[in-house]
Amino acid sequence: AQKVTQAQTEISVVEKEDVTLDCVxxxxxxxxxxxxxxxxxxxxxxxxxxxxxxDEQNEISGRYSWNFQKSTSSFNFTITASQVxxxxxxxxxxxxxxxxANNLFFGTGTRLTVIP
Amino acid sequence: xxxxxxxxxxxxxxxxxDVELRCDPISGHTALYWYRQSLGQGLEFLIYFQGNxxxxxxxxxxxxxxxxRTGGSVSTLTIQRTQQEDSAVYLxxxxxxxxxxxEQYFGPGTRLTVT
Numbered sequence: 001a002q003k004v005t006q007a008q009t010e011i012s013v014v015e016k017e018d019v020t021l022d023c024v025x026x027x028x029x030x031x032x033x034x035x036x037x038x039x040x041x042x043x044x045x046x047x048x049x050x051x052x053x054x055d056e057q058n059e060i061s062g063r064y065s066w067n068f069q070k071s072t073s074s075f076n077f078t079i080t081a082s083q084v085x086x087x088x089x090x091x092x093x094x095x096x097x098x099x100x101a102n103n104l105f106f107g108t109g110t111r112l113t114v115i116p
Numbered sequence: 117x118x119x120x121x122x123x124x125x126x127x128x129x130x131x132x133x134d135v136e137l138r139c140d141p142i143s144g145h146t147a148l149y150w151y152r153q154s155l156g157q158g159l160e161f162l163i164y165f166q167g168n169x170x171x172x173x174x175x176x177x178x179x180x181x182x183x184x185r186t187g188g189s190v191s192t193l194t195i196q197r198t199q200q201e202d203s204a205v206y207l208x209x210x211x212x213x214x215x216x217x218x219e220q221y222f223g224p225g226t227r228l229t230v231t
Binding site for chain 1: 119149151157158159160161164172175205207209217219220221222223224225
C-alpha cells in the first residue's frame with residue numbers, strides 16, 4: 001500500500017526564518033517517485049520537485065532544498081529565509097509502478113503561514 | 117501556452133441533483149486525471165484516462181460518480197444524486213504519457229457545494 005504522512009498540519013514562521021516541512025512515505029515498491037506541490041491561496045497546485053527512488057542526492061533550488069533519505073523513508077522540504085509569498089499549503093506525494101498508473105498519493109498537506 | 121482549465125469554478129447544488137464538471141487539459145497531453153480535495157483532507161485520486169485505453173476508475177468512491185473523455189481531450193466528471201459529503205474541490209490534471217513519475221499539471225479546480 002502507498003501512504004504519505006505529513007504530520008505538521010499548520011506551521012507559522014516569521015519572515016526570514018527557515019522552515020522545514022516533513023514528509024514520510026510508505027511503499028513496497030523499489031521504484032517510486034516523490035513530489036512536492038505548492039497550493040497558494042488561488043488554489044492551483046504548482047509542481048515544485050520530483051525525485052526518483054534511485055537518486056538520493058539532495059537538491060537545492062534557490063531558497064528551496066529537499067532532503068531525501070530512504071533509510072528513514074523521508075523527503076523533507078526546507079525553505080530558507082522564508083517570505084510572505086511562501087504562504088501556502090504544501091503537499092508531498094508519491095507515485096509508483098505498483099499502482100499501475102500515474103495517479104499520485106498525496107499527504108494531507110502542511111499549511112505554512114509566513115508572518116511579515 | 118494555456119494551462120488546464122476547469123469549469124465552472126464554483127457550483128452550488130441541492131442534494132439529490134446531478135452535476136457535471138468539465139476539464140480542458142493542456143493541448144497534446146494524452147493523460148488526464150481527476151482528484152477530489154475535501155476540507156482538511158489531502159487530494160484523493162478518482163480516475164485516470166490515458167489515450168484510448170480503458171480508464172482507471174479505481175478511485176471513484178461510488179457508482180454515483182462517472183467520467184468520460186471525448187475525443188481524447190475534454191473530460192466531464194458527473195456526480196449523480198449528489199450528497200452533502202460530495203462537497204469538495206474537484207481538481208483536474210493532465211500530463212504527457214509515460215510511466216509513474218511524470219509531472220502532472222493541475223487546473224484551478226471546481227468548488228462543489230451540496231446544500
